[in-house]
Amino acid sequence: MRRRVPPAPAALALGLAIALLFPALAGLVAFAADPAPVGGRQVVAYYFHGKLRCKTCVGMEGMATAVLKTDFPAQLKDKTIEWRVVNYDDSANEHFIKDYQLVGPAIVLVELSGGKQVRYRNLEKIWQLAHEEDEFKQYVRTQLAAFLKQG
Secondary structure: OOOOOOHHHHHHHHHHHHHHHOHHHOOHHHHHHOOOOOOOEEEEEEEEEOOOOOHHHHHHHHHHHHHHHHHOHHHHHOOOEEEEEEEOOOHHHOHHHHHOOOOOOEEEEEEEEOOEEEEEEEOOOHHHHOOOHHHHHHHHHHHHHHHHHHO
């Protein structure tokens, strides 16, 4: 006789499994929920995606998250850099498509000063490097470092 698993423990187990299998995604909400530095300069690193996500899109998000956590932890902590993952198919986010001329999933760096956008850069080579993890990470790392330095 098989025993039926109650829904609540099954959901808890599923959530735990997801957290263990995809640690790069843990904490993303916390990055975006914390307030920006007061009266200072901030860079928001966006990962834009649509409602339907392929393996490559999820992989690019994971690699970019890893770069931010590994190479820019102090800037994430002090809010100089904020990582935001945004679904541009949500009606509230559709404006980003026009704002940054998005044609699909993208990483866009945006400099804010006093809460207002100063400049932005779309990291257009991510698709060319999507299946080359080391090159992808190096590209994101160097582009973000250069963007921070230019400000």
